[in-house]
Amino acid sequence: MDDLVVLRVGTKILIPFILLFALYVQFHGDYGPGGGFQAGVIFAAAYVLYALVFGIGNALRVMPAKVVYACGAVGVMIFVGTGFVTMGLGGVFLDYNVLAHEPSHGQHYGIIAVELGVLVTVFGVMVAIFYAFAGRRRLDP
Amino acid sequence: MSQHLPVLIVVVPLLLAPLAALVGNWKAAWIVAAAASWWAFGVSIALVRRVLAEGTISYEIGGWAAPYGIEYRIDLVSAFVAMIVATIGAVAIIYARTSVRAEVSEDRGALFYSAFILCFTGLLGISVTGDVFNIFVFLEVSSLSAYALIAMGQDRRALTAAYQYLIMGSVGATFIVIGIGLMYSMTGTLNIADLAERLPAVADNRTIPVAFTFLTVGITLKLALFPLHLWLPNAYTYAPSAVTAFIASTATKVAVYLLLRFFFTVFGAEFSFEQMQLDKVLMPLALVAIVTMSLVAIYQDNVKRLLAYSSVAQIGYMVLGISFASVLGVTAGILHLFNHALMKGALFMAMGCVMYRVGSVRLERMKGLGKKMPWTMAAFVGGGLSLIGVPFTVGFVSKWYLVQAALERGMWPVAAVVMFGSLLAVIYVWKVVEVAYFQEADPDDDIREAPLGLLIPTWALVIASFYFGIDATTTADIATRAAEVLLGVGP
Amino acid sequence: MIEFVDVALLVLLAITGVTIIRLRNLFAAVMMAGIYSLLSAALFVVMDAVDVAFTEAAVGAGISTVLMLGTLALVGHQEKKPRRPAIVPLFVVLVTGGILVYGTSQMPPFGHADNPIHQHVAPYYLEESEHDIEIPNVVTSVLSSYRGYDTMGETAVVFTAMVGVLLLLARGPLPRRVLLGGEWRTVRPGTTREELRAEAAHALDADGSDGDGSGGTTPGSPGSEDIVGEQGGKHG
Numbered sequence: 034m035d036d037l038v039v040l041r042v043g044t045k046i047l048i049p050f051i052l053l054f055a056l057y058v059q060f061h062g063d064y065g066p067g068g069g070f071q072a073g074v075i076f077a078a079a080y081v082l083y084a085l086v087f088g089i090g091n092a093l094r095v096m097p098a099k100v101v102y103a104c105g106a107v108g109v110m111i112f113v114g115t116g117f118v119t120m121g122l123g124g125v126f127l128d129y130n131v132l133a134h135e136p137s138h139g140q141h142y143g144i145i146a147v148e149l150g151v152l153v154t155v156f157g158v159m160v161a162i163f164y165a166f167a168g169r170r171r172l173d174p
Numbered sequence: 175m176s177q178h179l180p181v182l183i184v185v186v187p188l189l190l191a192p193l194a195a196l197v198g199n200w201k202a203a204w205i206v207a208a209a210a211s212w213w214a215f216g217v218s219i220a221l222v223r224r225v226l227a228e229g230t231i232s233y234e235i236g237g238w239a240a241p242y243g244i245e246y247r248i249d250l251v252s253a254f255v256a257m258i259v260a261t262i263g264a265v266a267i268i269y270a271r272t273s274v275r276a277e278v279s280e281d282r283g284a285l286f287y288s289a290f291i292l293c294f295t296g297l298l299g300i301s302v303t304g305d306v307f308n309i310f311v312f313l314e315v316s317s318l319s320a321y322a323l324i325a326m327g328q329d330r331r332a333l334t335a336a337y338q339y340l341i342m343g344s345v346g347a348t349f350i351v352i353g354i355g356l357m358y359s360m361t362g363t364l365n366i367a368d369l370a371e372r373l374p375a376v377a378d379n380r381t382i383p384v385a386f387t388f389l390t391v392g393i394t395l396k397l398a399l400f401p402l403h404l405w406l407p408n409a410y411t412y413a414p415s416a417v418t419a420f421i422a423s424t425a426t427k428v429a430v431y432l433l434l435r436f437f438f439t440v441f442g443a444e445f446s447f448e449q450m451q452l453d454k455v456l457m458p459l460a461l462v463a464i465v466t467m468s469l470v471a472i473y474q475d476n477v478k479r480l481l482a483y484s485s486v487a488q489i490g491y492m493v494l495g496i497s498f499a500s501v502l503g504v505t506a507g508i509l510h511l512f513n514h515a516l517m518k519g520a521l522f523m524a525m526g527c528v529m530y531r532v533g534s535v536r537l538e539r540m541k542g543l544g545k546k547m548p549w550t551m552a553a554f555v556g557g558g559l560s561l562i563g564v565p566f567t568v569g570f571v572s573k574w575y576l577v578q579a580a581l582e583r584g585m586w587p588v589a590a591v592v593m594f595g596s597l598l599a600v601i602y603v604w605k606v607v608e609v610a611y612f613q614e615a616d617p618d619d620d621i622r623e624a625p626l627g628l629l630i631p632t633w634a635l636v637i638a639s640f641y642f643g644i645d646a647t648t649t650a651d652i653a654t655r656a657a658e659v660l661l662g663v664g665p
Numbered sequence: 666m667i668e669f670v671d672v673a674l675l676v677l678l679a680i681t682g683v684t685i686i687r688l689r690n691l692f693a694a695v696m697m698a699g700i701y702s703l704l705s706a707a708l709f710v711v712m713d714a715v716d717v718a719f720t721e722a723a724v725g726a727g728i729s730t731v732l733m734l735g736t737l738a739l740v741g742h743q744e745k746k747p748r749r750p751a752i753v754p755l756f757v758v759l760v761t762g763g764i765l766v767y768g769t770s771q772m773p774p775f776g777h778a779d780n781p782i783h784q785h786v787a788p789y790y791l792e793e794s795e796h797d798i799e800i801p802n803v804v805t806s807v808l809s810s811y812r813g814y815d816t817m818g819e820t821a822v823v824f825t826a827m828v829g830v831l832l833l834l835a836r837g838p839l840p841r842r843v844l845l846g847g848e849w850r851t852v853r854p855g856t857t858r859e860e861l862r863a864e865a866a867h868a869l870d871a872d873g874s875d876g877d878g879s880g881g882t883t884p885g886s887p888g889s890e891d892i893v894g895e896q897g898g899k900h901g
Contacts, residue, residue: 058719062802062805063800063801063802063805064800064801064802065802066715066716066719066802066804067716067719068716068805068808068809070720070819071716071719071720071723074720074723074724074727074728075723077728078723078727078728081728081731085731098835102195102827102831103196105192105195105823105824105827106192106193106195106196106824107192107196108820108824109188109189109191109192109820109821109824110189110192110193112816112817112820113185113188113189113817114189116181116185116817117185117189120178124237125178125181125233125234125235125236125237126178126181126185126233126235126236126814127235127236127237127810127813127814127817128236128237129236129810130237136797137796137797137798137799140797140798140799140800140806140810141798141799141800143809143810143813144798144800144805144806144809144810147809147813147816147817148809150820151816151820154820154823154824155820155823157827158823158824158826158827159728161827161830161831162732162826162827162830163728163731163732163735165830165831165833165834165835166732166735166736166739166834167735168834188817188821191821191824192824195828235813235814236810236811236813236814238810238811241785241786242786242789242790242811243811243812243814244812244814244815275849276842276844276849277842277849278842279839279840279841279842279851280851281836281840282832282839282840285828285831285832285835286832288828289825289828289829289832292821292824292825292828295821296825299818305815307812307815308814308815308818311815311818311819311821311822312818314818314822314825315818315821315822315825318822318825318826318829319825319828319829321829322825322828322829322832322833325832325833325839326832328841328842328843329841330841330854333833333839352765356768356769356772358782359772359773359780359781359782360772360773360781361781361785362780362781362782362783362784362785362786362787363785363786364786372781372785376781379771379772380767380768380770380771381768381769381771381772383768384764384765384767384768384769385768387764387768388764388768532844533843533844534844620847
C-alpha cells in the first residue's frame with residue numbers, strides 16, 4: 034500500500050490537468066484539432082487512471098456502473114434527439130440552421146449539442162467496457 | 175412529417191435502441207423493440223408505395239446538397255430491401271418475446287433487445303442510404319450487434335461461432351472500407367450517384383479495378399458466398415432461434431443488395447460485367463454453391479445447420495441471378511431475396527418452436543414430432559415445399575424466373591443445375607419430414623405443441639410464402655421494375 | 666526531410682508489426698501493440714491528420730492497451746504454440762498485400778493539389794465552411810455538420826460496442842439456458858454434467874449450482890447441447 038504513494042500523489046496531481054485538457058479539447062474543437070470523441074476518450078482515460086491507482090471499488094463509488102451505462106445510452110439519444118429537434122423546428126434531420134435565428138449560430142448550437150452527445154457516449158462506453166473487463170475474475174488460475 | 179419518412183425509418187429505431195438499454199427490464203425493452211420494428215415496418219410500406227407512385231426519393235440530411243452532405247436516396251431496390259428487413263423484423267420481434275425469454279438469460283434481456291434494434295437499424299440504414307461511407311457506418315452497427323446477438327445462443331459453442339463470424343466479418347468490413355477509400359482517392363466523392371457519374375472517367379486507372387475487387391470480396395464475405403461461407407453454418411446453428419430467423423432472412427439479403435448496388439449503380443453493369451468479367455467468376459461460384467452446399471446439407475443431423483447450408487446454397491441462386499446481368503436474371507435475384515427471406519424465416523422459426531419444446535434441434539430428437547407438434551411441423555413442411563420450389567409457393571416463382579433467365583441466355587446446363595438443386599432440396603427436406611412423421615416418438619416424452627406466441631409469427635411467414643407464391647404479380651412487378659432501375663433500362 | 670521521417674516511421678511500423686506476430690508472450694505483444702498505435706499516431710501527425718493522430722494515441726495506445734491488459738489478467742500471458750505454420754493465411758495476406766500495392770501504384774501522389782480528392786468536394790468545404798458554419802476548423806465542420814449523420818452513426822457504433830461487451834461480460838460469466846424437465850432454466854458456467862443430471866432428476870432450482878470459476882468443467886467438444894440431449898432423454 035505504502036509503496037504506491039508516489040503513484041497516488043502523482044495521479045492526484047495529474048487527473049485535474051487531464052480533465053481540464055479534455056474540456057479544452059471538447060470546447061476548442063471549433064478552432065483546433067479535437068472534438069467530442071477525443072475529449073470523451075481523454076475523460077475516460079483520466080477516469081481509468083483513477084480506477085487503476087485507487088482501485089475499482091473507489092471508482093465504482095464515484096460513478097456506479099449503472100450511471101456509466103446510462104451515459105453510453107444517453108449520448109446517442111442527445112445526438113439523435115438533436116436531429117428530432119431540428120425536424121420539430123421545421124428543418125430536415127440534423128439541419129442545425131433552424132436552431133437559431135442566424136443560421137451560423139444555429140450551426141454552433143447544433144455542433145455543441147452533438148459533440149456533447151459524442152462526448153457522453155464515448156466516455157460512458159469506454160468506462161463501461163473497462164468496468165466489464167476489470168470486474169471479471171480470472172477463469173483458469 | 176411525410177417528407178421526413180426516409181430518415182425516420184432509421185432514426186426512430188436508433189433513438190429507441192438506447193432507450194431499450196436504459197429501461198432495464200426485458201419486458202419494457204421488448205415493448206420498445208416492438209415499437210421500433212413495427213414503426214419501421216409501417217414506414218417501409220409507405221416508402222415502397224411512394225417510390226412506386228413518384229419514383230426515387232432523395233432526402234438531404236442536415237440540409238446539405240448531395241455530394242457535400244449525406245443523402246438518403248431511395249429507389250425501388252432500396253425501398254424493397256428495406257421493406258423485407260422491416261417485415262421480417264416486425265414478425266421476428268413478436269416471435270422473440272416467447273423464444274428469447276426461453277433461450278436467453280433474463281438479466282441479458284434488455285441489452286438483447288437493444289442489440290436487436292441496433293442490428294435492425296443498421297440493416298435498414300444500409301438499404302436506404304445514398305452514400306458509400308454511410309453504408310460502412312451502418313454496416314458496422316448491424317455487424318457488431320449481430321455478433322453479440324449470435325453469442326447469446328443457449329449453446330456454449332455460440333461464443334466460438336460469434337467469434338468466427340466477428341473475425342470474418344471484420345475482414346469483410348475492412349475490405350469494404352479499403353474499396354471505398356480507393357474509390358474516394360480517385361473521385362473525391364462518397365455519394366453513390368456522384369460516384370456513378372465520375373467513376374467511368376477514371377475506370378482505366380489500376381486503382382478502380384482494385385477497389386472493385388476489394389469491395390466484391392468484402393461483400394461476398396458478408397454475403398457468405400461459397401467459398402467464403404465458412405462462418406455462416408456455425409453462426410446460424412448456435413444463435414438463439416429468434417436471432418437465426420431474423421439474421422438468416424435479412425443480413426445476407428442486405429449483403430446481396432450491396433452487391434447489386436455496387437455492381438449496377440456505382441460501377442455500372444458495363445464495367446462490372448464487361449471490363450471486370452465478373453460473371454465468369456460469380457456464375458461458377460454460384461453453381462458450385464448450389465450443388466455442393468445442398469449436398470452438404472443432406473448430411474447434417476442438426477436441422478438448424480442443415481438449413482444453414484441450405485441458405486448458402488440459396489445465396490447461390492441469388493448470385494446466379496445477378497451473374498446473368500440481364501433484367502430477367504436480376505429480377506430473379508431480387509425476387510429470391512424476398513422469397514427466401516419469407517421461407518427461411520418460416521423454417522428457422524419452426525425450428526425455434528422445436529427448440530422451445532424439445533431443447534434441441536438434432537434430428538434424432540425430432541422423432542414423431544409430426545404428431546406431437548402438428549402445427550410446427552406443418553409449418554416446416556410448408557417452408558420446405560417453398561425451399562424445393564413446388565408450384566404455388568414463393569420458391570417456385572423465383573426458380574421460374576431463374577430458369578427463364580438461364581434459357582434466355584441459352585444456358586440450358588445452368589437451368590439444369592437449378593433444377594438439380596431443387597432435387598437435392600427435396601432430399602434434405604424429406605430427411606426431416608421422414609423423421610418427424612414416420613418414426614415413432616419416445617412414448618415417455620411429454621412434448622406439447624409450441625405456444626401461440628411462436629406459432630402465429632411462424633405461420634404468418636408460411637402463409638405469406640404461399641400467398642406470394644400463388645399471386646406473384648405484386649412482387650414480380652416490383653422486382654422487375656427494380657431490376658430495370660438497376661440496369662438503367664425502362665422508365 | 667519529410668520523406669525520411671515517413672520511411673523511418675513506416676519501417677518501425679513494419680518491424681513492430683512483425684514483432685507482434687512473432688511474440689508468444691502476450692504481455693509483450695500488448696505493449697508492442699501500444700507502440701504500434703503510437704507510431705501510427707506519429708505517422709498521422711506527419712500526414713497532417715492531427716485529429717486522427719489524437720484519437721489513435723488516446724484510444725489505440727491508451728485505452729485499448731488497458732483493456733487488453735485486462736483481458737490478459739483473465740486469460741494468461743502465454744500464447745499456445747501454433748500446431749502448424751499458417752500457410753494459407755500467409756498466402757492470403759501476401760496476395761491481398763500484393764493487390765493493394767498494385768492498386769495504389771497508379772494512385773495520385775500523396776498530398777498533390779491536383780488530386781481528385783482536392784478537386785471535387787473538399788474545395789467546397791474549405792471555401793464555404795467559413796460562411797456556412799463560421800468556425801475555422803474545417804475538420805470539425807465536416808465531421809459535425811456536413812457529414813454529421815456519419816458521426817451520429819459512429820456514435821451508434823460505439824454504443825453498439827458497449828451493448829455487445831455488456832451482453833457478454835456484465836454481471837459475471839454468461840449464463841446459459843437449458844430445457845430441464847419441460848422448463849427453461851438458467852445454468853451458470855462451470856456446472857458439470859453430473860450436476861446437470863442431478864438437477865434434471867430432481868428438477869431442482871438451477872441457481873443452486875453456482876460456477877466455481879473454473880470456466881466450464883466440460884471443456885472441448887461436448888457442448889451443452891449434448892448435455893441437454895442426454896438428460897432430456899432420461900427425464901419424464
